[in-house]
Amino acid sequence: MSKFLNFDTLSLHAGQTIDPVFGARAAPIYQTTSYVFPDTDTASSIFNLERGGHAYTRITNPTVGVLEQRIAALEGGSAAVCTSSGMAATFCAITAILSQGDHIVASSQMYGGNISLMKNTLPRFGITASFFDPTDIDACKAAIQDNTKLIYGELIGNPGLDILDLEAIADIGAEHNIPFMVDATFNTPYLCRPFEHGANITIHSVTKWMGGHGMAIGGVVVDGGNFDWGATDKYPTITVPYAPFQGINLWEEFGPSAFATRIRAEAMRDIGPSMAPMNAFLLLQGLETLSLRMDKHISNTLQLIEYLENHEQVTWVSHPSMSSHSSHELAQKYLPKGAGSIVGFGVKGGRDAGRAFIEACDLASHLANVGDAKTLIIHPATTTHSRIDADALVAAGITEDMIRLSVGLEDVQDIMADFDNGFRAAKRVAGG
Amino acid sequence: MYFEVNDKQVFATTGGKPFDNSKPVIVFLHGSGLDQTFWGLHTRFFAFRGYSVLALANPGHTHSEGPPLESIEDLGEWVNDVLVALDVDDASIVAHSQGCLIALEFASRYPDKIKSLSLITSGLATPVNDFLLKAAESDPTTAVNMMVGWGFGSAGHLHQGPIPGNSMAGGGFKVMFGNSPTALATDLHACNNYQNGKTAAAAVQCPVQVLIAGKDKMAPAKATAQLVEHLNNPQVIRFPESGHMVPLEVPNQCRLVLRDFIFANHPAG
Numbered sequence: 240m241s242k243f244l245n246f247d248t249l250s251l252h253a254g255q256t257i258d259p260v261f262g263a264r265a266a267p268i269y270q271t272t273s274y275v276f277p278d279t280d281t282a283s284s285i286f287n288l289e290r291g292g293h294a295y296t297r298i299t300n301p302t303v304g305v306l307e308q309r310i311a312a313l314e315g316g317s318a319a320v321c322t323s324s325g326m327a328a329t330f331c332a333i334t335a336i337l338s339q340g341d342h343i344v345a346s347s348q349m350y351g352g353n354i355s356l357m358k359n360t361l362p363r364f365g366i367t368a369s370f371f372d373p374t375d376i377d378a379c380k381a382a383i384q385d386n387t388k389l390i391y392g393e394l395i396g397n398p399g400l401d402i403l404d405l406e407a408i409a410d411i412g413a414e415h416n417i418p419f420m421v422d423a424t425f426n427t428p429y430l431c432r433p434f435e436h437g438a439n440i441t442i443h444s445v446t447k448w449m450g451g452h453g454m455a456i457g458g459v460v461v462d463g464g465n466f467d468w469g470a471t472d473k474y475p476t477i478t479v480p481y482a483p484f485q486g487i488n489l490w491e492e493f494g495p496s497a498f499a500t501r502i503r504a505e506a507m508r509d510i511g512p513s514m515a516p517m518n519a520f521l522l523l524q525g526l527e528t529l530s531l532r533m534d535k536h537i538s539n540t541l542q543l544i545e546y547l548e549n550h551e552q553v554t555w556v557s558h559p560s561m562s563s564h565s566s567h568e569l570a571q572k573y574l575p576k577g578a579g580s581i582v583g584f585g586v587k588g589g590r591d592a593g594r595a596f597i598e599a600c601d602l603a604s605h606l607a608n609v610g611d612a613k614t615l616i617i618h619p620a621t622t623t624h625s626r627i628d629a630d631a632l633v634a635a636g637i638t639e640d641m642i643r644l645s646v647g648l649e650d651v652q653d654i655m656a657d658f659d660n661g662f663r664a665a666k667r668v669a670g671g
Numbered sequence: 672m673y674f675e676v677n678d679k680q681v682f683a684t685t686g687g688k689p690f691d692n693s694k695p696v697i698v699f700l701h702g703s704g705l706d707q708t709f710w711g712l713h714t715r716f717f718a719f720r721g722y723s724v725l726a727l728a729n730p731g732h733t734h735s736e737g738p739p740l741e742s743i744e745d746l747g748e749w750v751n752d753v754l755v756a757l758d759v760d761d762a763s764i765v766a767h768s769q770g771c772l773i774a775l776e777f778a779s780r781y782p783d784k785i786k787s788l789s790l791i792t793s794g795l796a797t798p799v800n801d802f803l804l805k806a807a808e809s810d811p812t813t814a815v816n817m818m819v820g821w822g823f824g825s826a827g828h829l830h831q832g833p834i835p836g837n838s839m840a841g842g843g844f845k846v847m848f849g850n851s852p853t854a855l856a857t858d859l860h861a862c863n864n865y866q867n868g869k870t871a872a873a874a875v876q877c878p879v880q881v882l883i884a885g886k887d888k889m890a891p892a893k894a895t896a897q898l899v900e901h902l903n904n905p906q907v908i909r910f911p912e913s914g915h916m917v918p919l920e921v922p923n924q925c926r927l928v929l930r931d932f933i934f935a936n937h938p939a940g
Contacts, residue, residue: 243820244828253830254838287687289715290923291833299835311838312830317845318837464845469734484687485719491684492715494708494733495845496837503836 246313246429251527254308268520269301288484288492288504298507302516306523310449310459313428313529314441317464318499320507321457321519325424325444326352327512328458332420332442335501336388336474339365343389344382344417346373346403347634348396351624353422354631357391370634374565376407383415388473390417394433395425395559395579397609398619398643399636402559402566405573409437416471424448424610425579429533436573439466440498447610448580450525451532455518460502464495476501483508532612532648537577539654540646546655547584552592552662552669554640557583581609585640586662588669593618593642599664602649602657614647614654673734676749676756682734683707684726686718692759695786695939698750699726702768703858704818704847706733709767712833712922713929721939725762727753732854733846739857743769743865747776754784763787763937765929767918768889769797769862771898776867779874787936788875789929791882792915794894795868795901799859807856814855815847824886824914832919839919872901878936879903882928884920885911906932 244252255266274293276282285292293299303321311319322328333356337343345357347370357368371378373396390412392403405421412419418439423431427448433441443449445457468477468490477497480486484504489497507513525532540558547556559570559578570578586593596616597605603614607623617623619637627635647654672690673680683690684707697717699710707714707726718724729746731737740746750773754762761784766774771793778785806814819827823840826832832839847855879902883895899907908928913920 243816249830255829256826256831284716287715287719289719290712290926291835291837293835301835304835307836308830308832308838311836311841315841316838317841318834320836464842465849467849480687487687487715488684491682492687492708492711494706494711495842495849496834499836 247530249309249312250529253312254305266302266305266520266523268516270516272296288487296516297511297513298503300513300516300519303514303519306514306519306526307459309523309526310428310443310445311461314461315428315432315434316441316461318496319459319461320499320502321445321459321514323458323512323514324456325442325446325458326356328442328444328460329353329356329422331502331506331510331512332440332460333361333366333389335498335506336418336476337366338476340386341366341388342384342386343368343391344379344387345370345390346392346396347371347631348373348399348401348636349393349422350397351627353393354627354635358627358631372634373401373403376404376411379408380411383411383417387415387417390419391422393422393425394431394573395581396636397425398581398583398624398641400557400559400564400566400581400583401636402569402573402578404569405433405436405438412439413437416473418466425581426574427529427533429530430576430579431573434463434465439463445522446608448533448536449529450522451529451610451612452521452525453608453611453613455521457514457518457522460499462496462499466498468497533577535648536580536646539648539651540577540580540582542651543644543646543654544582546658547582550662552587552665554585554587580646582644582646583641584644585638586642586665588665589640592665592669593640595668596642596661596665600657600661602653603644609643609645611645612648614649615645617643619643674756676752679730680736681730681753682728684710684714684724686714686724686726688718688723690725690757691723692757694721694723695937696723696725696759696762697933698753698762698764699724700750700764700766700770700773701727701729701732702770703862704815704850704855706846706850708842708846710918713765713918713926716926716930717933725753725757731857732850737851737853739851739854741857741861743772743776743861744867746773746861747780750774750777751781751784760784761786763789763933765789765791766793767791768793768915769858772797772862772865772868775871775875778877779871782874782876785877787933788877788879789882789932790879790898791917791925792884792887792890792895794890794898795872796865797862797890799863804856804859804863807859811852811855815844818847818855819843821888822915824884824912824920826920827914827916833922839916843916868898869901872898873903875902878932880906880908880928880932882917882925883907883909884913884915884917885909886913887915889915
């Protein structure tokens with residue numbers, strides 16, 4: 240082989256070595272806590288990072304490893320570490336390089352859990368954050384402090400759907416020797432590969448479109464392998480000998496996968512937010528059809544946007560594919576195959592009408608998730624983003640009447656018929 | 672660690688142990704466009720078994736100060752300069768691809784300074800096609816793609832890797848793209864211009880082993896056969912399923928072969 244395998248082929252094959260004993264074509268589920276060492280020298284070699292291998296499933300597992308290498312391949316990274324959830328991935332990635340006294344510059348338009356992590360949880364450990372409007376690059380630049388060690392944002396903001404200007408922000412990071420970490424859950428590697436635009440680390444909730452079936456929770460951190468940790472003394476967790484592993488210098492010895500190795504060596508060992516092998520297997524099944532599903536998600540999304548725009552009970556519709564959206568140009572640049580399948584819209588009659596709409600829909604599921612094969616709806620202000628304050632709600636692009644729609648793979652005519660029922664109920668509440 | 676050679680900063684990984692020239696020394700030499708991280712699955716093993724390890728980044732490669740040296744002969748002399756700078760009397764050398772040509776030059780010029788020589792996937796010369804040479808000069812992205820595409824066997828193309836979660840091909844890309852733009856082009860020209868392989872191989876006096884990959888597109892069977900033919904009684908080991916990147920593609924098997932050879936010919940303690 241001299242030519243590289245393409246995306247769909249990697250989705251099916253990357254990372255998997257055919258089982259040498261039985262020849263299983265599917266990636267086997269290694270439902271085991273631990274692994275028998277052939278001899279003491281091999282055991283000590285694995286523990287001392289002299290060689291690859293598995294010792295304990297909290298740290299590595301062969302089924303999880305297939306998923307990690309597959310995602311690294313699809314994303315164009317050097318290494319990946321899967322975690323028990325997307326939030327675990329974010330926490331592990333941040334704490335791999337930030338310590339007490341350090342600072343994050345983050346987009347204000349993020350999932351409520353991310354905002355809460357940075358506003359409430361991390362400050363208890365001395366890590367603080369400043370938030371910037373993702374449409375204001377100068378604000379990002381201005382928020383950089385001497386102790387800033389990370390720039391963080393979601394490519395497609397949740398739920399406001401503003402698009403981060405990846406290259407402009409990557410330039411700011413490069414100028415200050417600060418890595419740029421992108422939560423790329425909403426786009427998946429099929430719609431955009433942030434490393435190709437200068438990002439250094441990506442995070443995904445694999446639970447969402449990558450898995451697609453809503454059966455398993457999981458997260459992943461992907462190391463872009465493109466940040467020069469040794470260019471500054473700001474990242475001692477990567478560049479200074481690490482005592483628990485006999486003074487290993489990750490940057491010197493692991494180079495482009497030093498960051499991922501730090502997560503593996505510290506977070507997975509000392510904290511242990513591991514992905515279960517069964518979950519990895521389920522998520523692999525989803526990943527195999529990622530491009531097919533994403534194309535259908537996008538197709539349904541575009542048809543539903545047109546439907547919503549023309550519906551008398553809808554006050555506004557927001558999606559970056561719309562020319563009226565403030566991020567439309569950035570969406571065309573970074574997401575040419577489609578700007579994701581989350582749509583925001585308002586129902587005439589405000590919050591009560593919105594509630595009536597949600598409760599009257601039968602096919603669309605009312606739940607706190609996105610990226611399922613099934614269509615999902617929720618009222619963010621009272622659910623997913625209810626734990627952030629009013630100012631942060633506004634900064635996140637959330638209004639009281641907003642309904643967040645995660646477009647599924649059903650026949651789009653059936654979704655529209657379901658919504659027709661919802662809007663009739665909303666109209667009764669709103670009057671008129 | 673950083674140290675100075677010919678007034679230039681040189682970077683080497685020492686496998687997690689401080690460099691100590693009172694121990695037997697193993698020098699690792701990387702191939703074109705790569706750096707010391709190529710040896711990550713080998714250096715720690717020897718460093719924790721009584722050896723002092725130096726996985727060098729050649730001049731002008733990632734952390735070592737440039738410019739890159741333009742000939743294999745100059746690089747062979749530079750290896751000697753490294754040993755002199757660190758007050759090392761002799762060393763075993765483990766080399767891959769272009770590193771093998773450098774090692775042949777060093778071994779033939781300084782036979783008293785080499786205890787054993789391990790040559791991984793190389794011939795006596797490395798002719799480089801014009802398209803790749805030109806791409807390395809003017810279109811590094813294409814050149815790196817060609818190097819990685821040809822360098823790895825099927826396991827690399829499937830982004831497998833011996834370290835769970837790591838894509839060896841992904842890592843290879845990042846190292847090559849992270850290097851200075853001139854590093855790969857200079858390396859490839861140095862390989863293409865090298866003509867002294869036969870003479871250098873015939874002059875090697877130390878125990879030598881040759882590791883050959885069955886699916887190697889960069890050092891094919893005909894080229895490695897010529898190397899074997901001109902060396903004095905080499906140990907020959909074949910890895911039928913590996914591509915050119917043997918130390919990454921079959922690291923455990925490769926490590927065992929290196930271990931047995933070096934332990935026998937250059938024992939530690």
